[in-house]
Amino acid sequence: MINIIIKYIIIAIVVLFGSRYISGIKIDGFQTAVLVVLAMGFANTFLKPILKLISFPITILSLGLFLLVINVIVVYIVDYFIEGFTVTGFIPPLIFSFVLSISSTVLGWFFDKD
Structure with missing residues (x-):
């Protein structure tokens, strides 16, 4: 349980520095x-x-590229609900979702060992 808390705090720090x-x-x-x-x-x-x-049919037709749009939509949904979090454009939330995904994956390698 403590590993999950540490992982989320480190990801929050990465997100905070990434937003700069x-x-x-x-x-x-x-x-x-x-x-x-x-x-x-x-x-x-x-x-x-x-x-x-x-969006499965659109994803098939776009050969999976529509999944990038879904990542941006998810970031915009979070932007709508969290006050103090502002997103503009298409490329910044795409980069933000990549940074969040990569940092979560790397931290998962260290903290999710059984």
Whole structure:
């Protein structure tokens, strides 16, 4: 349990520093970053599979490239619900979702050992 908490705190720090270097992403503070990470985890767990199912024909026709659009939609959904988190454009939330995914994967290698 403590590994999950540490993992989310480190991802929140990565998100906070990433928002300083990605020009279209604004996060007010560390508490907002933690809320963004928790909301992104929730959205990726529950909303993203629904969006993938609904957009399956478009994803097939685009040879999987529509999944990038789904990632951006998920970031915009989190932007709508979290106050203090602002997203503009298409490329910044795409980069943001890549940074979040890569950092989560790398931290998973270290913290999810059984």
